[in-house]
Amino acid sequence: MNSDKSKLKILVVDDSSENRLMFTHFLQDVPVEIDEISTGYGAIEACRREEYDYIFLDMLMPGLDGIRVMDNIKAMNLTHAPVIYAFTAAASIHEMDQYSSKGFAGMVPKPFTRETLRMALKFAE
Secondary structure, three states, X not given: OOOOOOOEEXXXXXXXXXXXXXXXXXXXXXXXXXXXXXXXXXXXXXXXXOOOOEEEEEOOOOOOOHHHHHHHHHHOOOOOOOEEEEEEOOOOHHHHHHHHHHOOOEEEEOOOOHHHHHHHOOOOO
16 A cells, blocks of 8 residues: 555546546545556556556557556556556446456446445445
């Protein structure tokens, strides 16, 4: 976990600046520290530098897609394994099974709401 034990450290990876902004806005009153990255390559580099408690990983990004980013993060054998959610607009049963088989903790569908994010972080009211 990060150095400030009272805050969860979150990495949100999405090529959409609007989604990243909305994600941060929805959690502004929750004790979290959020890093925003717009590319899969950036996410891999961020995981080399920081320990994250949660990663929300967009599945359809240019360059590296979310599954390839997940594979790279898993290959790093991090001492602190983050909880990683697939962040996607494609929310079919087949995709949920595919993400689960790759090691994702779950899927957060887009468009997302404050409640879906809080439930993923165990802050459901």
